[in-house]
Amino acid sequence: RGGTLCEMVEHSAHNEKSENVSIYPSFASIAEDEGFEDVALTFRQVALVEHEHFQTLNELHDRYKDKTIYSLENESEWKCSQCGFTIFDKKAPENCPLCSFPKGSFEFKLTQNKPQ
Numbered sequence: 001r002g003g004t005l006c007e008m009v010e011h012s013a014h015n016e017k018s019e020n021v022s023i024y025p026s027f028a029s030i031a032e033d034e035g036f037e038d039v040a041l042t043f044r045q046v047a048l049v050e051h052e053h054f055q056t057l058n059e060l061h062d063r064y065k066d067k068t069i070y071s072l073e074n075e076s077e078w079k080c081s082q083c084g085f086t087i088f089d090k091k092a093p094e095n096c097p098l099c100s101f102p103k104g105s106f107e108f109k110l111t112q113n114k115p116q
Contacts, residue, residue: 006064013057020050070103078106 003011024047031039063069071091079086083099092106 006061009057009061009064013054013061016050016054016057020047020054024050070106072108076108078108081105081107 002008024043028040028043028047031037031043060069073090075088075090077086077088078092080096080099080101082101082105083096085096085098087093087097092103092108094103095101096105
């Protein structure tokens with residue numbers, strides 16, 4: 001399926017939610033009904049991972065749409081994926097002070113600043 005980056009991330013988030021809410025829980029129920037408790041547990045654990053994927057993609061979509069991917073309300077640790085340099089700030093630097101890569105090389109945990 002084509003579309004803009006924003007649309008593709010939104011579509012991916014929707015798929016992850018579907019996997020979390022219905023697909024893997026359904027697999028778990030079937031496995032449980034057939035007496036495979038260990039398999040059911042595995043499917044439930046996979047559903048939890050899919051929920052994390054949904055949250056990450058949903059927040060990424062919102063940040064992309066709002067043009068806030070590289071800025072946060074609270075200070076966070078930003079890590080350059082090229083050289084490993086880290087900085088604690090509200091936003092990623094325009095370029096890495098160590099290797100000069102652009103701010104697009106900086107990563108942070110998307111949901112770390114959201115209330116639980």
